[in-house]
Amino acid sequence: MFNLKLGGIIAIIGGFGYLGLTSAWLIRKRAEELKNLRIAMGILEKEITCFFTPLTLALSRCAPLVQFPANIFFQHTASALKQRKGITAFEAWQAGINSLAEVSAFKSEDVKLIDSLVNQLGMGDIDDQKKAFLRIDQELKLQEEKVRSKFYSEGKMLSYGGFLLGITVTILLI
Amino acid sequence: MPNRNEKIIKAEIFPFLPATIQRYLAGFNKKFWDNLEEIRLRINKPLIFRVNEEEFTLDSDGNLKSNFDSALTVSADDIFRCISSISDNSLYAFGEEIKRGFITIPGGHRVGLAGQVVMDRDEVLKMTNFSGIAIRVAREIKNCALTLLPCLYAQNLRVNNMLIISPPRCGKTTMLRDITRFISNGNSICGGYNVALIDERSEIAGSYQGVAQLDVGYRTDVLDACPKAKGMIMAIRSLSPAVLVTDEIGRKEDIDAIEECIRAGVSIISSVHALDLEEVMQKPTLKHLLSSGAFNYLVFLSRRRGPGSIEKIVRWEEICSI
Numbered sequence: 001m002f003n004l005k006l007g008g009i010i011a012i013i014g015g016f017g018y019l020g021l022t023s024a025w026l027i028r029k030r031a032e033e034l035k036n037l038r039i040a041m042g043i044l045e046k047e048i049t050c051f052f053t054p055l056t057l058a059l060s061r062c063a064p065l066v067q068f069p070a071n072i073f074f075q076h077t078a079s080a081l082k083q084r085k086g087i088t089a090f091e092a093w094q095a096g097i098n099s100l101a102e103v104s105a106f107k108s109e110d111v112k113l114i115d116s117l118v119n120q121l122g123m124g125d126i127d128d129q130k131k132a133f134l135r136i137d138q139e140l141k142l143q144e145e146k147v148r149s150k151f152y153s154e155g156k157m158l159s160y161g162g163f164l165l166g167i168t169v170t171i172l173l174i
Numbered sequence: 175m176p177n178r179n180e181k182i183i184k185a186e187i188f189p190f191l192p193a194t195i196q197r198y199l200a201g202f203n204k205k206f207w208d209n210l211e212e213i214r215l216r217i218n219k220p221l222i223f224r225v226n227e228e229e230f231t232l233d234s235d236g237n238l239k240s241n242f243d244s245a246l247t248v249s250a251d252d253i254f255r256c257i258s259s260i261s262d263n264s265l266y267a268f269g270e271e272i273k274r275g276f277i278t279i280p281g282g283h284r285v286g287l288a289g290q291v292v293m294d295r296d297e298v299l300k301m302t303n304f305s306g307i308a309i310r311v312a313r314e315i316k317n318c319a320l321t322l323l324p325c326l327y328a329q330n331l332r333v334n335n336m337l338i339i340s341p342p343r344c345g346k347t348t349m350l351r352d353i354t355r356f357i358s359n360g361n362s363i364c365g366g367y368n369v370a371l372i373d374e375r376s377e378i379a380g381s382y383q384g385v386a387q388l389d390v391g392y393r394t395d396v397l398d399a400c401p402k403a404k405g406m407i408m409a410i411r412s413l414s415p416a417v418l419v420t421d422e423i424g425r426k427e428d429i430d431a432i433e434e435c436i437r438a439g440v441s442i443i444s445s446v447h448a449l450d451l452e453e454v455m456q457k458p459t460l461k462h463l464l465s466s467g468a469f470n471y472l473v474f475l476s477r478r479r480g481p482g483s484i485e486k487i488v489r490w491e492e493i494c495s496i
Binding site: 049052054055056081085086121123124125126 | 189191192193196254255257258259261262263264265266267269272300302
């Protein structure tokens with residue numbers, strides 16, 4: 001009986017602790033992914049504004065150079081464009097965003113932010129592209145800082161809080 | 175079996191057209207493809223095909239007809255999709271082409287653009303809000319210049335200076351391309367010469383990303399999208415051509431450059447927009463050039479028996495002796 005109770009206590013504390021740790025890890029992961037995406041956008045910007053590389057080729061060239069999850073996003077967008085079935089950058093970008101949302105820790109506000117770039121992407125002159133990338137870089141930076149400060153303020157609380165909540169629940173149940 | 179034009183158009187132009195239009199065009203007959211010269215898309219206006227001298231549109235069921243009432247209209251989305259495809263969703267990569275008003279697609283087909291032009295002082299800065307597209311099908315008619323061969327070379331086998339004169343759409347560019355190919359590859363009269371082709375509007379070689387899409391010969395160097403006058407001087411300085419080919423001369427600087435080339439011993443083959451010699455002579459710069467005896471031969475073209483019909487070939491000396 002004692003062993004069973006002990007097992008239950010460990011399971012409850014462990015379960016809540018795991019949830020807390022995972023939540024904290026997800027915030028940290030989201031901040032890292034935002035950073036990776038911002039760097040990836042910078043590389044894509046250089047490919048477009050310095051070398052005037054067409055969007056499909058620019059995305060294909062950048063995909064192996066950038067880190068997860070931007071590599072998945074660029075690959076999916078490039079392959080949608082490569083099919084040449086009259087698909088526009090807007091539609092291909094949407095397809096890329098869908099695949100990004102599936103594999104990343106991004107929240108809907110991050111996805112909306114990335115989505116906002118597509119209105120200017122490709123279908124403007126080089127100055128329009130520079131402006132669009134500058135804007136997305138600044139917005140991603142702000143978002144990243146916001147998520148990082150959230151991690152610093154909430155990360156420890158979530159990490160320890162999960163275990164503490166587990167202990168509280170155990171005490172209440174006993 | 176699809177004929178060559180059908181194959182070419184389906185492979186090179188189809189992918190850029192909106193899916194709805196592609197679907198309708200798929201069933202058209204051989205005669206249509208053989209003679210298709212132009213496809214025009216304008217927002218909220220009927221889709222127009224120029225086939226020889228006639229214009230056709232589509233009805234809502236996709237049937238070809240010449241009456242434009244209740245014709246299938248082109249939407250803003252169709253234009254957007256078409257421009258997106260043509261530019262590979264990368265208008266920024268075609269900045270210079272858009273400033274000139276057209277983009278050349280693989281195969282050398284020219285896509286003319288209409289829209290809102292943004293100016294910076296006297297220069298075109300960009301074009302936005304596209305409202306119309308004119309796709310001009312590039313055609314190579316090999317050996318169309320065969321009848322000109324005897325006039326092309328002097329007795330010492332030097333290439334004669336030749337000016338092709340015709341109104342628009344009479345095949346000047348096609349003729350120039352074939353002459354370039356003959357001179358460059360060599361022919362029954364003479365071996366090949368180095369040719370510099372100054373293709374300001376990317377029409378003769380139909381260059382896509384700098385590479386000629388149409389056959390302009392083995393020994394031809396193409397200065398694509400290069401202003402004629404500058405290109406001619408650049409070519410004689412760096413490419414050592416025996417012959418220089420360029421399209422539609424007329425500006426003062428073109429004439430000066432041609433005179434410079436002739437003085438440098440380079441033969442010139444060129445063309446000019448005009449109905450007849452009288453019209454050419456009304457242009458002071460050209461009158462001056464012709465009067466100096468710069469061109470040995472003048473070739474007049476028409477559409478009487480289809481584009482590229484040679485009306486007459488005149489030796490300048492004969493004109494002077496009359």
